[in-house]
Amino acid sequence: DADVTQTPRNRITKTGKRIMLECSQTKGHDRMYWYRQDPGLGLRLIYYSFDVKDINKGEISDGYSVSRQAQAKFSLSLESAIPNQTALYFCATSGWSSGNTGELFFGEGSRLTVL
Amino acid sequence: AQKITQTQPGMFVQEKEAVTLDCTYDTSDPSYGLFWYKQPSSGEMIFLIYQGSYDQQNATEGRYSLNFQKARKSANLVISASQLGDSAMYFCAMILARGTYKYIFGTGTRLKVLA
Numbered sequence: 001d002a003d004v005t006q007t008p009r010n011r012i013t014k015t016g017k018r019i020m021l022e023c024s025q026t027k028g029h030d031r032m033y034w035y036r037q038d039p040g041l042g043l044r045l046i047y048y049s050f051d052v053k054d055i056n057k058g059e060i061s062d063g064y065s066v067s068r069q070a071q072a073k074f075s076l077s078l079e080s081a082i083p084n085q086t087a088l089y090f091c092a093t094s095g096w097s098s099g100n101t102g103e104l105f106f107g108e109g110s111r112l113t114v115l
Numbered sequence: 116a117q118k119i120t121q122t123q124p125g126m127f128v129q130e131k132e133a134v135t136l137d138c139t140y141d142t143s144d145p146s147y148g149l150f151w152y153k154q155p156s157s158g159e160m161i162f163l164i165y166q167g168s169y170d171q172q173n174a175t176e177g178r179y180s181l182n183f184q185k186a187r188k189s190a191n192l193v194i195s196a197s198q199l200g201d202s203a204m205y206f207c208a209m210i211l212a213r214g215t216y217k218y219i220f221g222t223g224t225r226l227k228v229l230a
Contacts, residue, residue, distance in 0.1 A: 031216060033218070035220075040124070040222060042206060042222040043206065043208075043220040045217060045218070048216075048217065050216070056215070088158065092160075092218075094216070094218070101148065101150075101165035101167075102148060102165075102210060103150055103162045103165060104150075104160075104208075104218055105162075106159065106160035108158065108159055109159065111158075
């Protein structure tokens, strides 16, 4: 099983619908992140969290909200989806421990299409 | 402001040749880390290599090496003996070790290895 799991992997929805992307991890990391990837723009940070009581906006948080339900779970919501939120969304975790360099560990990605 | 710049949107390399993917960064923080990730067409993000700002030697991982030139603020990825499986998108990323533990990404370089 993957260490960072995202659901759903693919979703097609309509403008105005509420969408939730879920992320769970088994790595025991405190830090969790949501990024979106668009062609030519790389990965941009939406929200990040360092523990269940610590939520921070990234560079493109407008139109999104998050919830850190537990150390292992971090969900991203689009309250009213719009077509320019069509993108590939990644959840990632990080944590310092012996044997790693603090790199991000990514989920498989969730491809969202808003019609 | 902190920034990662990848100026090569796309590159071609002949199989078995070496290739260099460029990355420059901008930060005033003396403590930071630099990462390279590979994203194959399947979409997952694969960590390749890490360089810390205080590391004296360039990082190497198998066929990957990071040409770290601190004064120039560059962290180029060198892939030796390119293979067809190296065809992918490559992202350079930076973490600021002090403060926010945010990771910022460049826009990526798409590498195509030719047989």
